[in-house]
Amino acid sequence: MEALISALRSKHDVSTARHWYLVYCKMRQESVARENLARQGYETYLPILREARRRQGRRISLIAPMFPRYLFIHLNNQTDNWAPIRSTLGVVSVVRFGRSAARVPNDLITALRAREDEQGIQILPVEGYKPGSRVRITQGSFAGYEGIFQAATGRDRVTVLLDVLGRNARTVVDSASIEPA
DSSP states (O other): OEEEEEEEHHHHHHHOOOOEEEEEEEETTTHHHHHHHHHHOEEOOOOOOEEEEEEEEEEEEEEEESSSEEEEEEEEETSOOOOHHTTTTTEEEEEEEEEEEOOOOOOHHHHHHHHHTSSSOOOOOOOSSOOOOOOEEOOOOTTTTTTEEEEETTTTTTEEEEETTTEEEEEEEEEEEEEEE
8 A cells, every 4th residue: 555655645746845935924033933933833934134224323232134024935836835824813825826826945044054143133344434434332331433444353243443532442343333434
């Protein structure tokens, strides 16, 4: 009997390969959708990052989805039940191109996961600042000072050269606390 089932499967090419697909979520409900899909037994992935925003004149650091309103879901096109996905709380639909669901390359998911820190937050390189660029420190004890960007010194930290009382002083600050001068 098992040989017959095996032969039928190979004849009909029922693939057991799972692929990543894209789910479109309701506004600011990516986490709700992820939790509800997980309760139903689906494997999901929601890349998050640390973001600097201004609130009441101050810069604050928030954790937010890297791709607002989207999350990834790992499914088998042949064997998984896709019907409950679209009625899951927080989900709008599975992203489609025509009649077929938008398949996400496995390499993209692997690359995103490789850039995560131990808390699962994406580590993005400090972009836009080149050595020698003028920057302004927006928070901390040096708030309001202008200086010269020197280098990124690691995760979320940068070195800035400040002119303090006529002397050059190097200081290390949070990358979210600088802006172009």
